[in-house]
Amino acid sequence: MALAAASVPALQSLAHRAGIYGLLAVVLAAALLFVPGFASPTNLANVVTQSAALGLVAIGQTFVIAGGLIDLSVGQLLGLSVVLSCAITDGRSELLLPVLMAMVALGAAVGVAHGALVNRFRIEPLILTFGTLSILQGAIFAYTDQSVGRAPVELVWLANGRLLGLPVAGLVLLGFAAFAHLLLRHTRFGLRLLATGGDAESARRAGVDVARVRLLAFVLSGVGATLAGLLVAGRLGTGYPNAGQGFELDAIVAAVLGGTSLAGGRGTIAGTVAAVILLGVISNVLNLLEVSAFVQTFAKGLIVVTAIVATRARTGRGPLAATRLPAAGPDAG
């Protein structure tokens, strides 16, 4: 009780400074100590396995959001990848590599389309990607309204298997995260992306090819989603058309909780991954405590709001900052 009496403001300020890592540490410690069954190696591996797909999507989302954009289409794009990969391979391992390449190409193509449309027509990314969400959803259901095909064993292994005792999906996430981290922190592209997200006009004047940077950000987001689709396909074992529903919002929540600014210009891959793990731990704990799915939705909402308030995720420039979007051109002000 003495700890609780250490006053809420003190805790809040601690949360503010430590941000997502502190929050993750506290929640993780509490779960390890107080939730029976959480600490078992199998369960911990499960948390990682179940978080991996969201992790890939959220990392892609981190690039677009840090670039001052947003991508709502990723959930349905993931769903399309699940359906197509299962339907095409139908369990045949020899088709895995071609399908893998096709899915990467699909994600990249959708990203190129987004980038081209935003650059050419200056459509608000939120509206544009909501439109493509609808198009992709229609495409999935025009193709099938029930589960189709079968995932090859390699995909199942990728999603559920173990390598040297570690969950393979976690290693995939780690690999993608490391690649993304290097890209964001140690390449010119990363620097230009953050500059574009921070202030597109200044970046343009400093010689950054803003259009190209935005296009690449959308490509990363699309590829993250289609790769995540392969993991989900492996986990489900079949092409379930609704598999991607809601991923887009969870991914945005994870990126923002992880410290990516919705105003653009700020974001880290490590923060996003920590937030994804945090969401995974919370959902796992609620499952272990046998909280009903309905109450879980409610709790998740409360936790998101509380976490945002507690860590004061730097999501905008002021109390009223909405998303900052590139199309706010000559009309602004």
Added chain:
Amino acid sequence: MSPLAASPWSSAGELLSRWAILCVLAVLYLVAIALSDAFLEPVYVGNILRQAAPVGIAAIGTTLVMILGCIDLSIGAIISFSAVLCAVLMAGDARNVPLAVAVTVAVGAAFGAVNGLLVVFNRSSSFILTLGTALAIYGLTQIFSGGTARGMVAPDFREFFNHRLGDVLPVLALSLLLLAAAVEILLRTTRFGRQIYLIGSNREAARLSGLPVAAVTFACYVISGAFAALGGIAVLARSGVSSTFTGRGFEFDALAAIVLGGTLFSGGRGTVVGTVAGTLVLFIAFNLVNILGFNYNLQLVLKGAIIVVASAAYARLGRDR
């Protein structure tokens, strides 16, 4: 954009860009007439208005929030919750309707108040905060409804709202038009309305000039929540069904309508007339797909394509002025 361009043409151009959505609406309607005679029948047009009422009414309230430069993603969840709550309170009896409607609107306003407080007192963006409250409200809806349809709609309630005035205009459609007119007048003639535009144009300047930024923001979210509740009641009046996911995705339909209607994400500009026109563009398009005999999947594709094409066309018109 140079001062030299201040010819009569530029003002005509500005007029065109300001009312671009009305041009889009007119063109789409002409196309619809060309493709099907049904669009010439007043009854059919009344039906489209009635279909558009739930999203349109909710979008009216959210337009105020958007003019402020904020966003409200919780309205889909509030619509769902309101539909269930209103049906439960009504319990199939017409005598309960006034109370049910009043309580539902009050609860919607209360959700809006929570959003408003969070946005005013937290330095986070309204986007992510209202995304969080949307999740929480969906959870509440599921807990409350037990995951299935619950409550009973009074037959008289549905009959009243679907009754056609002069055998043409359903009361529900008229409600949309009246609410839109009321809020448009509020925006144009009252001090509160002017304050919304000023704060949306430049929040810092508004604050420095002593405008009650926090109070106005709070009030706009309350209005947005209350109108979302009215949207939920409209869903109930139209379909009679109160399921948990009635309003799922409505927030983005409403956003699309608002943005098509000329409201800027950055705030400071926008009209309710534009929002209603934007909603009608969406619903005429849906009806067109339907009447041409395409299935729901193609409707989804076309809905997306229309949103993309229309906002591209709009962004172009808006930029060229």
